[in-house]
Amino acid sequence: MLKRAHYTIALPLMAALLAPVALAASNSDCETALNKRDLVGAKGICTQALASQKAAASGNTPAQLETLARAHDNLGSLSMLNQQYREAETHYRASLAVRTRAYGKNHHNLSHSLVPLAESLVRLNQPGDAEKLLIQTLQLRQQALGKRSEAVARIHGTLATFYIRTNQIAKAQRQLADQISILEQLYPTGATATAKAYNSLAVVRKKEGQLPQAEAYFRRSIDIYERKNAANTLEISAPLLNLATQLTETNKLNEVESLLLRVKRIRQQFEGEESVGVADIHNRLGVLFNLLGMKEEAEKQLRTGLAIREKRLGTNHMLVAESCNNLGMLLMQANRLNEALAVLRHATVVIHSQTGPQSAQTIAAWEQLEKLYGRMIQQNNSAG
Template structure:
């Protein structure tokens, strides 16, 4: 749907419902013909429009944007659908061409200053202003976030929304306007066509690009919207305040007026199921609309929050501010709210016999609370003793103690938690969770898995299970298993965690539950990516991105993480140019939120290097990898798995650049370090053995390469269950090497098994694995 409906769109036929006749629209303030007439002193815009500049056409390029379709056209201007054309990343936008401003440098300078402020608006219910400029003919344009949805009035009519649902939707618009007013920005054109409702039921307020700032005097510095500004593009009279139509100074009360008209419009579309609201409820809504749409701004609600507060009072059956608080009205509201309590008040005397029992019950509750508090105090004391003992063991100044490494310190801490907190399972579970994360972030995935599995088992054994903590344990265990190369084991855990968090979000939607839901969607996407289930992974990643933008903010670190995940998915699918675009978008957001050497930033730089290497852009990938390796060694340590991961990628890039000797040395050193750090049977060791084999072949060491591939496959087969795609790749590499060594009998079952597994997957045309399978089968046939 177009983000800004063509002018006149609101004049389509509306539903007329007798149920809302008592709203008495004729009693509400109406704009007169005189109010819609512009003063003669402000009539120079028509002259400026007498020779309109040539309009851009579909296919033209405006700045970084190419016009690909027309969304709307009318007296206010034209709206085009555009796509980003600078190659940095893919994005769609709506471009609105503004009429009546070309050829006026002062107006354009003022518009540019206003536009900069408007672009800073960042709210989940506001379509953002992204960019702007002027066409070659001097015609200004605004680039806005493209929102797919349906005009709010059409949505209400088509969905046949209930009254509470209409008010909830209207509240989203109010929240957006209240936020904008807090930034001193007015909208000045609130109407149904400027509010779109997406498929998720979220309302988005559009066209802040023609807004103006509060606090400008009409006689002083020119307002955006006066004389030749955006207001000359035409506010919709039916929704515009009297002062706006009369070209008088405007304020937040002007937007309150438009909100009142919008609410009136939506309520006229309401189709009650059954008898509908009572006469009193209808009168209250009529009073709220009447107060919001008073002729004089000072007689309206002073702000959007005041209007919202009165609507909340209406919903809670409290007396509203829009009606006088006379005795009968307040009494009726009290009876409406408290009817149950008042109707049974006579029965209170009958409860006297139960009073003594109640006192005893309260005494028992107090005693239970005292015992619980005592137990919690004992738990806290025990945890404090354990933590003090852990740090005393690490103190290098204690006489007779050998200095300990960080790894030894964490191992001792885990042992103490095991031994000293057996009687406090809830506390022990939390401590194991924390230590599991420490192991995970220090690269010791197998030890992390062990502690996180214990955490999950303890959480499930507690008399009163905390499903939020259980979901967190499942989530972190999922990530640890994936990082250890054990994605098949992680899959059911990831789905279980997602189920718990989905239920929590449905029960109580909001920022906290939404953010956690986004984390679980991303974790499941990660597992599916490692299992080469790319299509399903992409769906979960996209939903995680949408939820994070809604609940964490469009420029949050969580959104940057989702962009990184999409880049990793594209890289696995060998869509390297798209992967590069996702990683660059992620890095752009991380640059705003994180220091340049933050581990999350370094992760995305590593992904970017992979995407560049996949495109054979070695002149860019090699210096990036050398710099990244130095950063990771400085941040994580020389022997960390993170530094060794980048060292391995650098070795592969060097091999492609013809520097095989250096590549072989780096792979051999990395393999030795990984074996010492993780153990000889860890999955990252198997992966590094396969990369080492490629370097060995390049250096003419075919026999050594064959040994490396045998060892890699043995490690893969020892894991239960291991990643089937990684295992198939190891079989394929060993089978092809055996063919070249003349061992066709041993090679055949390996190649056939690998082909059978890999051909189950849907690969992009030309994917290297598909190509290698075809080549291996052809070699086997010969």
């Protein structure tokens, strides 16, 4: 079977940023480096910014302490980008301590520290502690801003995303229902936040096997984006791609090509002609065209996707293995066994190196190779 991609959900922003302070090395300078993904340069700039904010916070005013907390947030973000999750936790806890000094322990502004701290704990495989922090954030916002505020709706969405990631589907569904209820009351004609929530709810329905409801919610999400003049944004690509995936899996193929081509155009516009995201669409189109019996076009798409992935990711990457596996299966179907052998061998080597010799992926890859070797032996015997 050709592999298909996972569903996509949008993750929440980790922290809200306040106005910069004009210092030699400012939070704004740090954030500029982070936005540019200049992680090497950002380390020095953000560390200097933190030192500057510590010196400037001697008066312990709420504004000074908030700026200091923001400096810790920025270093936490840098650590997250570098996958240094324990260091990120340290900075976010420092940020929380500073904001507690500034506002007290029951102020909703603590959420700017609590949400990213929870994310760092998820990455450290401490989901129970992360959940407590997110529930604390929800309670603080409800007490300060009311249960039907937009800020409360956002944290319902954050909790839903957390529950989806930790496979707590019933809890995720309740949070999404609360989020959508609030947003539809606040924005009766729809909002992009509502569209994101419907996409996430569709993912939950899909996980529960409720396919008609999932398809309906994916379409509702797309419709809201289009009505809010967001028809050509990266955000709409999530429900478009999820709908295309579900339709492919349920063999409802008529719309799939147009959906995938639409996502491809969006990704080309925002990410570039040869981005990893565009390569993913080439791979998906290859899978689709193979299902439709369009073998020549399927091979073209799969080879294009493979070439981009190798260029962007290197040859020893699991996405490269995925492309090689899909191309190898197509070549086997066409009885081009020697060509199939080359790409399936490479897929097996990559999977073995990335997941280990005993992983389910490695075992499956070797089983596929054994089938290919069996067909090659049979073919040679028949020719002899």
